[in-house]
Amino acid sequence: MAKLNKGYVQVYTGNGKGKTTAAIGLAVRAAGDGMKVYMIQFLKGRRTGELNSAKILAPNFQIFRFEKPKGFFWNLSEKEKEELKKEIIEGYKFAEKVLKNRECDILILDEIMGVLNNKLLSEKEIISLIEKKPEDMELILTGRNVPEEIINRADLVTEMKDVKHYFEKGVDSREGIEY
Template identity: 65%
Template sequence: MAKLEKGYVQIYTGNGKGKTTAALGLAFRAVGDGMKVIMVQFLKSNKTGELNSSEFHAPNFNIYRFEKRRGFVWTLNDQEKLELKSEILQAYNFVVEVIKERKCDILILDEIMAAIYNNFLEVSMVTDLIDIKPDDMELILTGRNAPKELIERADLVTEMKDIKHYYEKGVAAREGIEY
């Protein structure tokens, strides 16, 4: 089983497609080398292909979600936003436990930037995660609008940039490709 001598903090951000896909690619590579990977998805509650794929790699790759199914953030009423914030805080507390108990080699916090951007988490909460991360654990953070404070703390930052996208021609998100 491969073991990381040194774990780094990586960020996949930007408006372009591929942030979660890049994190998943890293996850499948790591699992193939015998590492344990945990992905916690924020602001995702609908069916996605990665949920099915991860089942083939359990127990070395697990995806966790804490939110019940509901619409996009901008469609929610105040009560639904409060419920969502509570679910996101539950996910955050799970992440703290994963880190403190070193339950994996690679921890992916998918769309955590969106949780920050939508005021469900504070930037300082995520910098706290970086501070308590074991030296031999890799931490991957994804999502648009990465805050400057996190970019400064990261060891690797990749920005996905739209140059051309078929969405502009009216193509909707496709099962197996975008989700």
């Protein structure tokens, strides 16, 4: 069974497809080696295939969501945005507790940059999570438009870049591939 002596901060960003997929790939590998992986998914309310995968890999890989299913952020009413903000804060507080109590070997904050870009959490709050990371825990952040200050605090930053995408040909999101 693997154990981390030193954990790092990883960021998966960019406009290309694959940020969450990369994080889940790492989670599957780590869970297979006996590590405990928590993934907190933000801004994702609909059913996705990774929820089923996590059930198969449980208890080593667990996914947590705090939001009720909603539409895209830009389509929400002000009341729905306020409700979403409360749910995001609940997820944030859970992340703080996980870090404080060192409840897992790897903590993935999926789409945390989307939360930041939609002003549901501040850059300062996300940096606070990075600073609270235990020495022997890996922290993975995903999402587009990562601020320079967060990039500077990360140990690894991978940018997913669109070179060609079938969405441009009108292909919709496909179950098992995009969600």
